[in-house]
Amino acid sequence: MSLLVAPSILAADFSKLQKEVEMLNNSAADYIHVDIMDGVFVPNISFGIPVTEAIQRHAKKPLDVHLMIVNPDHYLEAFRNAGADTISVHYEACTHLHRTIQAIHKLGAHAGVAINPHTPIAMLEDIIVDVDLVCVMSVNPGFGGQKFIENTYSKVTRLKELILKKGSSAKIEVDGGVNLDNAQKLGASGADILVAGSFVFSSPDPSLTIATLKKS
Numbered sequence: 001m002s003l004l005v006a007p008s009i010l011a012a013d014f015s016k017l018q019k020e021v022e023m024l025n026n027s028a029a030d031y032i033h034v035d036i037m038d039g040v041f042v043p044n045i046s047f048g049i050p051v052t053e054a055i056q057r058h059a060k061k062p063l064d065v066h067l068m069i070v071n072p073d074h075y076l077e078a079f080r081n082a083g084a085d086t087i088s089v090h091y092e093a094c095t096h097l098h099r100t101i102q103a104i105h106k107l108g109a110h111a112g113v114a115i116n117p118h119t120p121i122a123m124l125e126d127i128i129v130d131v132d133l134v135c136v137m138s139v140n141p142g143f144g145g146q147k148f149i150e151n152t153y154s155k156v157t158r159l160k161e162l163i164l165k166k167g168s169s170a171k172i173e174v175d176g177g178v179n180l181d182n183a184q185k186l187g188a189s190g191a192d193i194l195v196a197g198s199f200v201f202s203s204p205d206p207s208l209t210i211a212t213l214k215k216s
């Protein structure tokens with residue numbers, strides 16, 4: 001079974017963003033993963049709405065926007081208007097997650113929930129049927145290029161069990177430190193979508209790396 005791949009534009013060369021997006025358009029990538037960091041929820045700042053809009057102007061693949069921000073409700077509409085097809089918010093940043101998921105759906109986007117490495121799968125029990133995607137963080141969010149946390153495999157397996165038990169159609173995305181050493185095992189554990197940033201963009205042939213990840 002072929003995995004879906006969402007290269008993270010965070011690892012691209014921003015001085016030639018259009019070229020990088022075009023490379024992804026011509027690759028086997030299924031989505032373009034867009035990491036939004038606010039310097040509050042995570043200890044780093046990436047970019048925001050105008051850059052997302054610029055990506056969308058050239059993108060031929062759906063934008064998978066990962067909001068690592070506090071108060072995501074305030075910005076859902078702006079990111080939807082900037083081209084987000086999927087919007088994922090962090091479980092840890094949402095006091096009223098169910099309301100936030102409803103708001104994303106109301107905007108016509110797919111709704112995802114992202115969970116930090118310390119957040120148990122059990123916390124998703126009463127939201128899993130409402131989401132289209134669960135983004136399992138396999139690093140602590142905030143930076144590209146970090147080391148994959150091995151506990152992720154068992155988390156993905158337990159999430160898959162929960163999805164089946166509840167009859168949810170949510171896809172499982174794994175984000176952080178993904179490469180060819182862990183991709184196959186993640187797929188076997190139940191992952192549907194792999195996010196990969198530095199592994200793709202620091203490879204000599206990013207397009208080939210994307211195709212290889214998909215086949216792993």
Ligand code: DX5
Pocket residue numbers: 008010011033035066139140141142143144145146175176177178195196197198199
């Ligand atoms: C981490 C981000 C990830 C990151 C992945 O906070 O959410 O999407 O860009 O980058 P790599 O693949 O380099 O770990």
Ligand code: ZN
Pocket residue numbers: 008033034035066175195
């Ligand atoms: Zn991400």
